[in-house]
Amino acid sequence: MHETDETAPGGQSPPPAPPETTWARFRKGPWWPACVLVLILAAAAGLFAGSYTYTMANPTPRNVPTAVVGGYDQARGNAFLTGLGKALDASVRVHTYDSRAAALGAVENQSVFAIFELRDEGRRVVLDVSSASGSSVAELLEQAAPAVGKETGVAVTVRDVNPLQDGDPRGLAIFYISLAAVIIGFVGAIQLSVHARGLTPMERIAFTVAYSLLGGFAIAAIVDWLLGALDLPFVESWLILALTMFASGMTFTMFNTLFGRWAMLPTWGVMILLGNPSSGGAVSWPLLPSALGVIGQWLPPGASVNAQHTAVYFAGHQHVFPFLVLAGWALVSCAVFWTWRHRHPGGRDKKPPELAPDAAAA
Template identity: 65%
Template sequence: MAADHDDDVPRRPSGAHQESGEAPAAGGGRHGGHGRPRGPRERWRAFRTSPFLPAVVILLIVAAGAGLFAGSYTYNMANPTPRRIPAAVVGDATAPSAAAFTDGLERALATSLVLHAYPSRAAARHAVEEQRVFAVVDFRTAGGRTAVRLDVASAAGQSVAQVLASAAPKAARAVRVPLELGDLKPLQRGDPRGLALFYITLAAVILGFVGAIQLSVNARRLLPFERVLAIAANSLLGGFTIAAVVDWWLGALRLPFVQSWLILALTMFTSAMVFTMFNTLFGRWALLPTWGLMVLLGNPSSGGAVSWPLLPSALGRIGQWLPPGASVNAQHTAVYFKDAQHVFPYLVLLLWAVPSTAVFWIWRHRHPGGRELGGRTPPAHAADSGAAA
């Protein structure tokens, strides 16, 4: 039957298009548009509509990001230099030998010590617990001679304690003053360099916004409140896993488990909601401001790998107001200074988490995801934006 049907179809005679006045096919006999070289504007127009433009943009962004990433971490961490180190002083700091030791210590450190006088060692130790000072310098005078005891606090800042413990013997030998070294807040045995808290905070920050990215790509149809609940659940589970691995499995740190877990969970939630806010505002480019804020700026200035007195002064102050720095601060206090808890780092995390959530909720219609309650999918452009993010 197919053959019979084909026979019934009228066939067009050869050359009919010429008889009917139709234009010949492009390229047939006459030069088409491709025969003329394209000008710069046409080439640029073709490039803009090709898949090569976004590829080139991504290449340039990644190259710039790689340089900024390496530069940020190298500038802040490769050669930490003391700026101003707060220290407690007990005893007569104006005695000639004491003043000579202090001057020699400042020259050896190439910085200035911000000395705070306290009436007793107990008061000075309390200042260490409050994390107002990083060391205690105790001048003791007997028989007309001055001896010095320097107590650092490694848990408050291992890098600061290290430079102080290295420079103090040189200063004491130069002025011929007996020196005794001590550590009021030693680090735990499983974390001799004091980096474990920085690493768990880094994991919480990065996995927080990576989890939000994955939800945007693979669970884009979540309603706004479902997205917030999913981020909260991911944060609680992720924070628990980080704390359990570091404490129970590796034994690197003895954590106040519930408190450290909740700090990690709040850190992950904050990081995720910051990305979600940027995804609402900037769509597919949301990773750029998130990475810049959390990784390029926040982590190097957090005080976890290099203590704030050794960071450039502006970064040291800024870092305390960013989520990574607040998380490191909260963990340090929870693990090593539990008798002197501070509310400030928790407020900083909340000051990022709450407004980010509010921005997402207010402009949730702009977020590249969601669905209507009737089960219909969102418009195609919203889904495409979510996949690109």
Template identity: 35%
Template sequence: MSPSSPSSPPTHRRIAAVVVLVPVLVALALWAFAWPAARTAPRDLPLGVAGPAAAAAPLEQRLERQQGAFELHRYADEAAAREAVEEREVYGAVVAAERGPKLLVATAASPVVAQLLQQAVTRQAEASGSRVTTVDVVPAAERDPRGAIMNASVLPLALAGIGAGTAVTMLGLLGVRAVVALTGSAALVGAVAAALTHSWLEAVPGNWWALAGTFALAALAVGAAVSGLAALLGQAGIALGGLVIMLLGNPFSGASSAPELLPEPTGAIGQWLPPGAGVSLLRSVSFFDGAAVTGPALTLAWWAALGLGAVLLADALKEHARKAEPAADRDPALAG
């Protein structure tokens, strides 16, 4: 058995570190993924109520009895409520009608929320002796009615970004070269993702180039963040970036449900991280003609800009430090 190097910790300490670290990581992963899933419920879920005041008031009162479940928005008529759903202001709307309430939903925004609203409104309508008519204003893709393919795209994009950031760091690419590598990798990831989900599987509709750009921006945000942290912190930055994206970004993204269904404040945190912002932007670009894209697009852009900026800053600091070294230190032949 070869002896340990003087700078490395003793073998028993390394074994103990592995024995302790693995259960800790498992506990963190279970907390991050299982806890939000076990606490799924509507929390201030944006929902519209439309129709004449006299007819809509009873609907509002019944919905308000579910304290904290819905954030109600009032609209004058069905047309205004439908527009609000299409603009992603609300997930759905209950319209007061003579033959009973009409429910407007958008399965493209979240099949889980659409089903939840149907159950909640139908239950209330049956209790009052009326019948609900449901209209899907913005349906999901015919080839992917449950949104499974779009939800599944979150993890591969996160892995692609983490992989790109790690590769750039391990290959020793610095400064502009690192920026070019990260940008080029993200562009190719965007093209491949759009080709698979849009052209082949036909599960993500919309403009092909807009979709490719969305996928690329999401991958670049992750890759730049990981590479930027690594440039500032060393290889520890890769681990930190990977943990944040995988253990917080993915489970808190609300991709399989909605941010408003996750325990507070995980839904809000998820929308500030690349996976959550990426899936929100993808839904808007794919199904809602670009409605409500500003927030998630800016979030991804900031992650990308800060990460790439950190890469350039770290390289500039290293170059400055190198130039500041005395000539004798840089060239031993000049010493003495």
């Protein structure tokens, strides 16, 4: 055998390759993504704490829609409403109604959070709060209205026309079950991408539907049948939870298609950092910063809370909007995943395996 003499065209040996720099070795090794993750996790921890503290630690009324019936145009009644707005450091958005029945209908439709019925030319006020509409708003009004009544010489009587269920005295159970559906929804999609990487696109969607239906049933059954925390309209609540889980899972799958291994970042941002604090589940939307109160209704956590809240406490007055939001996220996510499914890191080769050389020779 003859050794080949690799020489340049001019008969000279090629110059040796420059030595790899430390930075190049660092970028190729496992330390680079590990360092990036350290920075991302630190930032995520700070943003997580900041977003929840900003929205929930000190809820402040900004725009509370209320119904007014009776002598609201009398001097004393007008002074009471003005004083209430100052006491809450917010504008009490007043909607006038001709009768208490019409005002109660507005409460059931969740257009207003309370009813001020001014009697005896504004000398007496009956305040009907609705804890089911928002326990934090009802609590604020229950505290502020009697104090303002003393200052303005108005006698105030407070009643709760739509109280919370006994197993959910703080009104947080709906937020918790919606949060569980959101988190397990995208965590399930993450686990499918790790442990069932070979699923085809259609199989991946089918299994997301499967764990969403089963998971939604488990959440509803445990909270209602086992714990008795909420008396749920079972089928409706189950399907809302299942749709929430599916929308959340497919949102991660969409981001995994678009961003690969960094898909968790936009998923966490949309669902946890932004979606959950602005959902209105822990703090009613009139007490949230106004922008978050609007944005939250267009995200899966807020839509899930709204749909579930209406199903549990306002039967017969369900709105289509939260279902459109959940369905929209699910459909858009499926469409993006299906259109660019070749970019998704999962899937398997549909071609038959090649024969081994010995088998081919036989």
